[in-house]
Amino acid sequence: MIxxxxxxxxxxxxxxxxxxxxxxxxxxxxxxxxxxxxxxGSGKSTLLYLIGCLDKPTSGRVLIDGIDTSKLxxxxxxxxxxxxxxxxFQQYHLIPTLTALENVELPxxxxxxxxxKRMRRAEELLELVGLGEKKDRKPKELSGGExxxxxxxxxxxxxxxxxxxxxPTGNLDTKSGKVVMDIIKRLNVEEDVTVVLVTHDPSLKxxxxxxxxxxxxxxxxxx
Amino acid sequence: MLVELALRNLARTxxxxxxxxxxxxxxxxxxxxxxxFGESLKAVVLENFKDVANEVIITPDYTHGxxxxxxxxxxxxxxxPYAEMVIPVKSTSSLVEHRGKRTYATIYGMDLEKVKxxxxxxxxxxxxxxxxxxxxxxxxIRVGEKISIAGREFRxxxxxxxxxxxxxxxxxxxxxxxxxxNRLFNVEYSMVxxxxxxxxxxDAFKRAVERVVNRKESxxxxxxxxxxxxxxxxxxxxxxxxxxxxxxxxxxxxxxSILNIMLMSTIERTKEIGIMRAIGAxxxxxxxIFLLEALVLGLIGSLIGGALSVLGGYAIDILxxxxxxxxxxxxxxxYIVLGVSFGILTALVSAMYPAWKASRLExxxxxxxx
Ligand SMILES: Nc1ncnc2c1ncn2[C@@H]1O[C@H](COP(=O)(O)OP(=O)(O)OP(=O)(O)O)[C@@H](O)[C@H]1O
Ligand SMILES: [Mg+2]
Numbered sequence: 059m060i061x062x063x064x065x066x067x068x069x070x071x072x073x074x075x076x077x078x079x080x081x082x083x084x085x086x087x088x089x090x091x092x093x094x095x096x097x098x099g100s101g102k103s104t105l106l107y108l109i110g111c112l113d114k115p116t117s118g119r120v121l122i123d124g125i126d127t128s129k130l131x132x133x134x135x136x137x138x139x140x141x142x143x144x145x146x147f148q149q150y151h152l153i154p155t156l157t158a159l160e161n162v163e164l165p166x167x168x169x170x171x172x173x174x175k176r177m178r179r180a181e182e183l184l185e186l187v188g189l190g191e192k193k194d195r196k197p198k199e200l201s202g203g204e205x206x207x208x209x210x211x212x213x214x215x216x217x218x219x220x221x222x223x224x225x226p227t228g229n230l231d232t233k234s235g236k237v238v239m240d241i242i243k244r245l246n247v248e249e250d251v252t253v254v255l256v257t258h259d260p261s262l263k264x265x266x267x268x269x270x271x272x273x274x275x276x277x278x279x280x281x
Numbered sequence: 282m283l284v285e286l287a288l289r290n291l292a293r294t295x296x297x298x299x300x301x302x303x304x305x306x307x308x309x310x311x312x313x314x315x316x317x318f319g320e321s322l323k324a325v326v327l328e329n330f331k332d333v334a335n336e337v338i339i340t341p342d343y344t345h346g347x348x349x350x351x352x353x354x355x356x357x358x359x360x361x362p363y364a365e366m367v368i369p370v371k372s373t374s375s376l377v378e379h380r381g382k383r384t385y386a387t388i389y390g391m392d393l394e395k396v397k398x399x400x401x402x403x404x405x406x407x408x409x410x411x412x413x414x415x416x417x418x419x420x421x422i423r424v425g426e427k428i429s430i431a432g433r434e435f436r437x438x439x440x441x442x443x444x445x446x447x448x449x450x451x452x453x454x455x456x457x458x459x460x461x462x463n464r465l466f467n468v469e470y471s472m473v474x475x476x477x478x479x480x481x482x483x484d485a486f487k488r489a490v491e492r493v494v495n496r497k498e499s500x501x502x503x504x505x506x507x508x509x510x511x512x513x514x515x516x517x518x519x520x521x522x523x524x525x526x527x528x529x530x531x532x533x534x535x536x537x538s539i540l541n542i543m544l545m546s547t548i549e550r551t552k553e554i555g556i557m558r559a560i561g562a563x564x565x566x567x568x569x570i571f572l573l574e575a576l577v578l579g580l581i582g583s584l585i586g587g588a589l590s591v592l593g594g595y596a597i598d599i600l601x602x603x604x605x606x607x608x609x610x611x612x613x614x615x616y617i618v619l620g621v622s623f624g625i626l627t628a629l630v631s632a633m634y635p636a637w638k639a640s641r642l643e644x645x646x647x648x649x650x651x
Contacts, residue, residue, distance in 0.1 A: 110559070112645045136558070136563050139560070141561070147648075151556045152556075153286075155286065155289040155293060156286065160282065163282065168560065168566060
């Protein structure tokens with residue numbers, strides 16, 4: 059379960075201050091599929107990164123499974139990201155020097171999973187996203203849609219309970235976008251993974267249980 | 282897997298990695314080669330003195346008014362423990378002539394049997410009168426010809442091979458058997474050369490001299506050649522340390538270049554660092570990846586450099602010392618290990634700051650970095 063209480067996030071650029079989030083209260087239940095929509099610059103990514111413990115709020119609190127993340131040190135936050143959260147980004151963000159299989163293995167390397175075990179799991183996951191054949195390719199040798207599917211497999215490596223997606227189809231054509239969305243939806247339904255997904259594309263609304271609208275750092279419609 | 286990641290990152294910027302390796306290689310090679318050379322130089326010099334290291338020279342204690350050593354004192358010295366061979370020496374300066382040419386030379390009186398252990402001969406044998414090579418050259422004299430010393434004629438029986446000693450300069454010496462010397466000159470002993478049974482007994486022997494000979498008055502002083510040899514050793518060690526320090530500068534330069542390329546790659550890989558932090562890499566893990574990369578550079582460069590330094594040491598030895606027989610010694614291994622360790626250490630130390638910097642990147646800033 060995800061809970062945000064009076065979250066404010068301000069960025070400082072020299073003498074200026076930008077308020078990216080201005081008092082956000084939000085609750086996402088376990089197994090829920092939430093879609094976040096809003097104009098560019100409204101604070102969607104910021105919100106997602108705060109949930110993902112990649113950043114800390116200026117004020118307010120972020121709770122993941124009841125744990126107040128503001129009370130955790132860097133090491134504990136890292137472990138929380140590693141074990142509970144999977145990220146999917148618009149630009150895929152794979153490590154270019156590693157093969158598809160190795161990219162999927164990486165979160166398990168950080169967790170200290172043994173070589174045999176993590177290879178088996180990585181192969182399973184690539185199979186799941188339909189890339190069993192291409193596991194030894196480097197990201198460069200894969201299409202955008204394929205790279206995004208590798209990124210999904212990587213996000214699932216340590217069996218997270220939360221999947222955070224920042225415009226996962228933003229760089230994809232309609233067809234590969236649908237493949238990606240279908241995989242995410244299946245995980246949500248079959249594995250009960252909580253999904254928070256940011257998008258500009260209204261056609262994706264059908265995948266979510268709820269659509270949250272955000273404007274100028276505030277939630278204007280909690281769905 | 283982290284090792285693989287490090288290797289692939291290095292392969293990504295091949296030219297840079299190779300240059301860094303070459304830098305370390307040159308530094309290590311410079312240090313180790315010079316270390317090997319320094320040790321060889323020391324060995325070459327010490328080889329010339331290895332026979333004299335257990336020798337002790339006893340001279341009159343001039344500071345207490347003694348200008349010679351008496352027969353009684355010599356007898357006492359001969360009775361001391363650890364004195365394996367005692368060579369009493371008389372000497373004086375005298376006119377030497379041959380076919381109208383004349384010069385002053387130092388004439389030594391010694392037991393010819395014992396002279397064998399001090400000097401080698403270029404020609405002739407240890408029988409009557411022996412002359413130094415420079416004296417022989419000056420007169421243009423050969424074995425069997427005659428010279429006159431203080432007005433008496435002697436047949437030259439041997440010419441001493443060129444060499445160097447601290448007590449007697451063999452090149453300008455004229456040596457007579459003690460009996461002949463005593464016929465010409467009436468002087469007491471000017472020094473006593475003692476070969477002590479082994480080097481570590483020298484101190485015990487010196488104590489015995491103090492106890493037996495110098496008990497009432499300080500009649501003689503004792504000079505150990507070991508001390509001079511030790512001094513020499515120290516001087517050469519310092520010199521080679523100094524040379525190695527200069528060679529170390531090249532390693533320093535290599536270190537700076539590693540620092541530089543690592544800083545570059547932390548900037549280039551900012552985004553990757555952010556991704557890895559996002560999916561669960563600790564700060565230490567990021568640090569480790571960078572240190573691993575440096576370690577690989579350091580290892581490759583140092584090991585090749587260490588291997589090549591055998592060639593380097595060989596080349597310098599041949600060039601300067603004209604011999605390579607001291608290259609393959611245990612001390613060379615020491616200098617190779619030293620150079621290799623310094624190489625690896627340099628790489629690691631240089632990578633410390635970039636690795637630390639990479640590990641401090643905030644994941645969010647790194648991810649948003651374009
Ligand atoms: N590191 C930063 N420094 C300064 N300002 C920032 C930073 N990150 C985001 N902002 C600002 O915060 C606001 C919200 O940014 P955010 O990226 O969350 O928007 P977004 O809704 O994801 O937009 P988009 O749809 O274009 O991705 C914007 O005004 C942005 O300029
Ligand atoms: Mg965004």
